[in-house]
Ligand SMILES: [Fe+2]
């Protein structure tokens with residue numbers, strides 16, 4: 493069984509407000525008394541994609557100083573920028589192409605996929621990423637239940653804002669899922685509101701936002717609820733590949 497904490501959309505911009513909210517959820521996670529296998533951070537980590545913002549993210553998330561009590565797995569969102577993300581967040585030299593990574597545990601695997609399109613708010617998994625997913629799953633040989641995590645949801649969530657920037661070519665992703673029964677579910681961010689739905693017969697769970705919460709159309713006209721508390725999810729992937737998600741707010 494895997495227990496995965498999940499946060500999204502930190503939008504670190506150098507403001508005290510963004511820093512405080514990210515540190516608040518970090519403190520909650522680092523202080524948990526029980527076992528957590530990893531933290532997933534599904535994009536929009538920086539607000540403007542600057543090196544300084546990624547240096548702050550790396551500090552808050554304990555990426556370079558061993559401060560995190562479990563692995564912290566990240567993927568970029570539409571506000572992120574690949575070169576400074578690689579350099580300051582991951583500590584890798586700048587390189588071209590999508591930022592994809594895999595973490596293999598005894599009881600499951602998580603593929604963190606790059607759905608960003610440089611210079612655009614739209615989302616897509618490009619051919620290089622699809623090739624990487626297929627090769628990574630080939631290597632795992634169907635032996636472990638696997639989650640795919642990326643930023644942009646591939647379906648409409650029934651709000652005009654996230655629905656206008658969702659993952660392009662969902663049919664391509666659905667075809668992949670059709671060939672890969674080991675994919676137990678999809679985890680995304682981007683919408684700044686927790687949501688649960690299905691895509692191509694698999695659970696699709698959208699994590700809440702750290703920076704603000706999306707107000708749904710029937711909750712009022714103003715899109716961003718900046719007074720809502722920081723959101724956090726826990727995903728449990730059991731040995732049968734069944735995904736259970738829990739949600740918390742951090743006051
Ligand atoms: Fe965002």
Ligand SMILES: [Fe+2]
Nearest residue numbers: 536569570682
């Ligand atoms: Fe986003």
